[in-house]
Amino acid sequence: xxxxTEHTAPHNxxxxxxxxLTTASQLCAERGVQLTAIRQQVLELIWANHHAVKAYDLxxxxxxxxxxxxxxxxxxxxxFLREQGFIHRVESLNAFVGCNDLKSAHEQLLLICKQCExxxxxxxxxxxxxxxxxxxxxxxxxxxxxIEIHGICATCTQSNHIPQLA
Amino acid sequence: xxxxTEHTAPHNxxxxxxxxLTTASQLCAERGVQLTAIRQQVLELIWANHHAVKAYDLxxxxxxxxxxxxxxxxxxxxxFLREQGFIHRVESLNAFVGCNDLKSAHEQLLLICKQCExxxxxxxxxxxxxxxxxxxxxxxxxxxxxIEIHGICATCTQSNHIPQLA
DNA sequence: TGGTGTTTGTTACAATATAACATTTCAATT
DNA sequence: AATTGAAATGTTATATTGTAACAAACACCA
Numbered sequence: 001x002x003x004x005t006e007h008t009a010p011h012n013x014x015x016x017x018x019x020x021l022t023t024a025s026q027l028c029a030e031r032g033v034q035l036t037a038i039r040q041q042v043l044e045l046i047w048a049n050h051h052a053v054k055a056y057d058l059x060x061x062x063x064x065x066x067x068x069x070x071x072x073x074x075x076x077x078x079x080f081l082r083e084q085g086f087i088h089r090v091e092s093l094n095a096f097v098g099c100n101d102l103k104s105a106h107e108q109l110l111l112i113c114k115q116c117e118x119x120x121x122x123x124x125x126x127x128x129x130x131x132x133x134x135x136x137x138x139x140x141x142x143x144x145x146x147i148e149i150h151g152i153c154a155t156c157t158q159s160n161h162i163p164q165l166a
Numbered sequence: 167x168x169x170x171t172e173h174t175a176p177h178n179x180x181x182x183x184x185x186x187l188t189t190a191s192q193l194c195a196e197r198g199v200q201l202t203a204i205r206q207q208v209l210e211l212i213w214a215n216h217h218a219v220k221a222y223d224l225x226x227x228x229x230x231x232x233x234x235x236x237x238x239x240x241x242x243x244x245x246f247l248r249e250q251g252f253i254h255r256v257e258s259l260n261a262f263v264g265c266n267d268l269k270s271a272h273e274q275l276l277l278i279c280k281q282c283e284x285x286x287x288x289x290x291x292x293x294x295x296x297x298x299x300x301x302x303x304x305x306x307x308x309x310x311x312x313i314e315i316h317g318i319c320a321t322c323t324q325s326n327h328i329p330q331l332a
Numbered sequence: 333t334g335g336t337g338t339t340t341g342t343t344a345c346a347a348t349a350t351a352a353c354a355t356t357t358c359a360a361t362t
Numbered sequence: 363a364a365t366t367g368a369a370a371t372g373t374t375a376t377a378t379t380g381t382a383a384c385a386a387a388c389a390c391c392a
Binding site: 200220221222237238241260 | 378379380381382389
Binding site for chain 2: 109120141154158
């Protein structure tokens with residue numbers, strides 16, 4: 001499945017979750033870091049769908065599993081998952097989303113649908129190349145970048161044009 | 167002055183402030199909206215330098231001028247200035263910076279220096295074209311975009327390489 | 333000059349995030 | 363098994379960022 005709407009179109013999402021968790025687990029083992037229960041649970045909650053999730057929503061959702069959970073519990077897990085590259089922070093939403101390309105260190109471009117709220121991560125090499133050019137022109141050394149586009153995704157655009165069933 | 171580091175290199179900043187305020191004033195007149203004292207003062211405070219400014223810093227700084235100022239005072243002014251396109255919100259800093267191209271509706275690319283904290287706005291047509299291409303590929307309709315790059319600006323890179331005077 | 337929409341004042345609170353220190357866990361050694 | 367040292371978590375408190383809701387003041391125009 002490599003079409004242009006792979007993560008916004010209907011799909012078997014349990015595959016997404018499973019892939020994210022097993023890959024994260026492998027990478028942690030390789031790196032000698034611990035994917036503890038809390039960290040794994042937070043990652044799983046983030047992957048519950050393709051929305052960006054707020055920290056305090058995660059806190060509420062993890063409480064049945066971790067009754068002692070406090071804000072620091074969540075933010076620490078989020079820090080860890082970000083350091084490992086397993087999730088992205090969506091700066092313009094103060095929220096977090098699973099990274100769907102754990103193997104490569106691509107800088108991400110996030111397409112955020114206002115309607116269904118799904119966030120699609122894309123790699124857009126041409127955009128990144130143009131950006132690199134721009135950095136050279138500006139004499140700027142880039143360390144980290146956030147590219148967040150808000151709009152309407154392909155799936156929502158299509159469904160908006162399909163007449164409602166009577 | 168149109169070199170690649172026009173807003174991070176030393177410059178006569180009073181020109182920046184004056185231009186921003188007079189242009190904003192003109193545009194408000196044209197548009198039939200009010201650039202009230204509070205709004206103008208907030209805009210002026212934002213333009214005090216090329217840093218991104220936090221809302222509560224603005225609040226402290228405006229209090230000598232507006233003793234009744236409260237958070238809502240600042241956020242309302244910021245909302246207005248954003249609607250008019252006079253400032254940008256820097257999503258990754260929860261802060262605000264003056265827009266230096268009020269005439270055109272270009273989407274902005276913000277280069278944020280970690281060292282001097284200056285924010286340089288650039289227009290990078292090639293980046294925007296590549297982005298537009300990407301939207302077509304993804305079937306995505308973009309409404310608003312935040313492109314924020316953190317790193318080290320040209321001026322800081324240069325001064326980092328110049329030996330200190332004894 | 334009266335009415336209407338805009339702007340501001342004011343109070344309260346919601347939402348997001350971090351600091352600081354105590355305690356526990358757990359794996360790697362002795 | 364006991365030791366121990368680093369990592370992870372628990373816990374309390376607080377800092378930071380942002381809104382809601384309603385009242386009062388103001389500006390503009392019929």
